[in-house]
Amino acid sequence: MAFLEIRNLEKTFGNVKVLKGIDLEIEEGGFLVLVGPSGCGKSTLLNSIAGLETTTGGTISIGGKVIDGLHPSQRDIAMVFQSYALYPNMTVGGNIAFGMEIRGVPKPERDKAIAQVAEMLQIGHLLDRKPSQLSGGQRQRVAIGRALVRDPQVFLFDEPLSNLDAKLRVDMRTEIKRLHQRMGTTIVYVTHDQIEAMTLATKIAVLKDGLLQQSGTPAEIYNNPANLFVADFMGSPAMNLIPVTITKNGSGVSISTNRDEMEPLALGIPNAPAGLAAHDGKEVIFGIRPEALTDRDGADRNAKNIAESECLIEVVEPAGSDTFAVTRLGKKQVTARLRADVNVVAGQKTKLAFNLDKAVFFDPANGQRIL
Incomplete structure (x- = not known):
């Protein structure tokens, strides 16, 4: 009570x-x-x-x-x-x-x-x-x-x-x-x-x-x-909030977003929120925390849905216990939280792991979470 x-x-x-x-x-x-x-x-x-x-x-x-x-x-x-x-x-x-x-x-x-x-x-x-x-x-x-x-x-x-x-x-x-x-x-x-x-x-x-x-x-x-x-x-660094386009793919859903000097990023979303399919062909906001976007070996071993994609790293920020790497997706700066000793170099491409178990989606029209 x-x-x-x-x-x-x-x-x-x-x-x-x-x-x-x-x-x-x-x-x-x-x-x-x-x-x-x-x-x-x-x-x-x-x-x-x-x-x-x-x-x-x-x-x-x-x-x-x-x-x-x-x-x-x-x-x-x-x-x-x-x-x-x-x-x-x-x-x-x-x-x-x-x-x-x-x-x-x-x-x-x-x-x-x-x-x-x-x-x-x-x-x-x-x-x-x-x-x-x-x-x-x-x-x-x-x-x-x-x-x-x-x-x-x-x-x-x-x-x-x-x-x-x-x-x-x-x-x-x-x-x-x-x-x-x-x-x-x-x-x-x-x-x-x-x-x-x-x-x-x-x-x-x-x-x-x-x-x-x-x-x-x-x-x-x-x-x-x-x-x-x-x-x-809430969160430091803040959650990455990336504009993406929704595409229905049979019974599933995928998201895509453009990248400078690279092919578009495309990710299949298993167990997508029920309301996401209603946004087919429209833009939504894809949210992912920096710790859910990491290097391949640093990804959560208990996660059920990990997708990997090569990303161009713009900035590397060593922070003692972690290394933060900045890339760009959908014209937005995106921060990945990597292991401290990971070999990553600014100006080069590296493979990042997206923990899609932790993905959340928002309606850009009203800012509310899509459930």
């Missing part, structure tokens, strides 16, 4: 509709990540859950209780902000204890809670310092510690790692995931970083222009994108 439920949520600023009927839910102990480009409405949605924004329509419920009419202090929610929002004149211990002090928690209980949180976040040696004496990662730990001592029903995180450098961001991501596994508290987390979303979430909600594009597990979002926007937004 859903623990946090959002039903037909709307938010308007003047004449601008920022949230357009959002429906979402997450089970107790789940980790929901709201992801999307700047201005898509994810922070507004988070602030609406927190009570920092009044909603225009719809409802928000926690544990079966409607909360959207309640003051933020009555919602049993703790929030960690992007800016940390620490009191500069207080010590770390004072910052963590402040909320408990306001609520009249006795000092022995406060001290015990601070000690537990400090041990969990490894900030015990920082309790007497001021925020100005801390690094970005340490300040973020303090902000998280201040939320933890509240022991709320739901934690809200608003892009908490965006101010950190790349390495520290990865480290803190691991810490947040470990913290969630240990505590099992329900978390709603906003980020524009889709790698952060994939690694942290038990459920991802992808937003664009105030509309929910798709929600599901990271695997569902990544492998079965509902539309072109989700396919292109």
